[in-house]
Amino acid sequence: MSQGMNILVTGGAGYIGSHACVALAEQGYVPVTLDNLATGHEWAVQWGPLERGDVRDGDFVAELLVKHRIEAVLHFAALSLVAQSVTEPVRYYDNNVAGTLALMAAMKRCGVRKLVFSSTCAVYGVPPALPIVEDMPTQPINPYGRTKLAAENAILSAASAGDLDAVILRYFNAAGADAELRIGEAHVHESHLIPLAIRAARSDGEMLKIFGTDYATPDGTCLRDYVHVTDLADAHVAALNFILKEKRGHRFNLGSGRPASVREVLLAVEKATGRRVPAEEAPRRPGDPMSLFAANDLASSRLGWRPRHLDIEGIVLSAADWDQKYAASQRASA
Ligand code: UDP
Numbered sequence: 001m002s003q004g005m006n007i008l009v010t011g012g013a014g015y016i017g018s019h020a021c022v023a024l025a026e027q028g029y030v031p032v033t034l035d036n037l038a039t040g041h042e043w044a045v046q047w048g049p050l051e052r053g054d055v056r057d058g059d060f061v062a063e064l065l066v067k068h069r070i071e072a073v074l075h076f077a078a079l080s081l082v083a084q085s086v087t088e089p090v091r092y093y094d095n096n097v098a099g100t101l102a103l104m105a106a107m108k109r110c111g112v113r114k115l116v117f118s119s120t121c122a123v124y125g126v127p128p129a130l131p132i133v134e135d136m137p138t139q140p141i142n143p144y145g146r147t148k149l150a151a152e153n154a155i156l157s158a159a160s161a162g163d164l165d166a167v168i169l170r171y172f173n174a175a176g177a178d179a180e181l182r183i184g185e186a187h188v189h190e191s192h193l194i195p196l197a198i199r200a201a202r203s204d205g206e207m208l209k210i211f212g213t214d215y216a217t218p219d220g221t222c223l224r225d226y227v228h229v230t231d232l233a234d235a236h237v238a239a240l241n242f243i244l245k246e247k248r249g250h251r252f253n254l255g256s257g258r259p260a261s262v263r264e265v266l267l268a269v270e271k272a273t274g275r276r277v278p279a280e281e282a283p284r285r286p287g288d289p290m291s292l293f294a295a296n297d298l299a300s301s302r303l304g305w306r307p308r309h310l311d312i313e314g315i316v317l318s319a320a321d322w323d324q325k326y327a328a329s330q331r332a333s334a
Contacts, residue, residue: 006030006068007240008112010055010103011076012048013040016118016174016232018183020074021047023233029240032068034061035077044183055099061106072114072244074236075103078148081191082122082287085144096147101154108163115155115166116239121225121253121292123149123170131295134170134251142287152251159249166248167239172225172255172294174232176315177322184322185229194226194316197266198323201275208277210262212284217291221262225255225293228309228318238303252303255294260312268316 007024011017012033017040021031025047033045036054049068053060055077064070078096079085085092100117107115122145123138140146155166175194177184185195200208213220235254243250260268266277299305309315 004028004030005071006032008032008034008064008068008070008073009076010034010073011040011078011118013037013042013044013050014076015185015187016171016229017074017076018044019178019229019233020076020236021045022178022183023230023237024074024240027237029237032064032070034064039079039187041186046182056094056102058102058106061103062110065106065110065112070112072116072240073103073107073112074116074118074240075100076118078118080120080144081189082142082144083191084189085142085147089143092143092147093150096144097150097154100151104154104158104164113164114240114243115164116236116243117151117155117166117168119148119152119168119170120145121170121172121255121294123152124292126289127292130291131257131293132253133295134253134298141289156249165243165246166250167243168249168251169235169239170251170253171232172227172253172292174229175226176228176230176309176318178230179318181322181325184326185319186326193224193262193265194269194319195323197269197277198273198316198320200279201269201273201277202323202327206278208266208279209282210266210279211282211288213281214284215290217261219261219263222288223259223261223291223293225257226260226265226312226315227254227256227307228315231256231307231309235299235303235305238305242303250302252299253294253296254299254305255296256307256310257294257296258310258312259291259293264312265316268313269320271313272317272320
């Protein structure tokens, strides 16, 4: 059924979007990337054409939908830095909410009904219980999470009105890289624990800050659910296959379901790199919930998705392998 079906991937030059393009191509779909390359990379688009432009440009999106005979859209294009969203909320609402609305309007205009939307566990805020299930209250605690929730709500309202059929995927902490190291995480502004810890281990004197060591967790540091990016990519293909048959709106958590603490991540980085992670204890980072991890039973039962990378050491090793390759390529081109 997927043979040759053209799928628009907004943000396909980004970290998760580019891995989704690999998974789509492996299943016989043709990913057509739409990316403004603000944070994505041209080198990450290897499995289909790249259309350079902005998702907020509804006329351009409509043109692409027609030109490429698009049958469904995977929508990743967004800004995703929590701290930046606090200082630049208008930019975040514009990219993440107005961008989604422009895309939905273009889809409606062109009769494209099927959408898979990239959302986040940040929509939950501080959860009332763990693990997090999809029908828990959504009370995001930062503008990034609020923009994603606003986009989710617009999509679900449009789905209820019969305008489109959509799957919303709420990711936990994406990590790791393509098994063949063709693509991986390469953010200019890196704020995530795993790449920063790997960088600190391999640097001379860069110190990793451990944000908070007094949480009520077994080792005092925050718990997160790290999920491998190729597992996320597979979930997008599963969601696409699902929504091609189903109607209306659906939400799923995508997490490994296994919490790991900051200190456990650092140990895994030390094992993967064979080097010590120079680290210092620092105050809690404002806005960090103590523990976040997913119940992924719904994605498992409805999408047939099961993450294959379950242990933090394997996930970190994949990230460290990519980092080594990417850092070498950066040095070579410097
Ligand atoms: N963290 C840390 N030092 C860093 C970056 C992150 O201790 O330099 C912690 C952070 O407080 C959180 C966890 O690592 O508990 C994961 O943070 P990250 O920014 O990777 O993802 P988030 O869960 O915030 O989306």
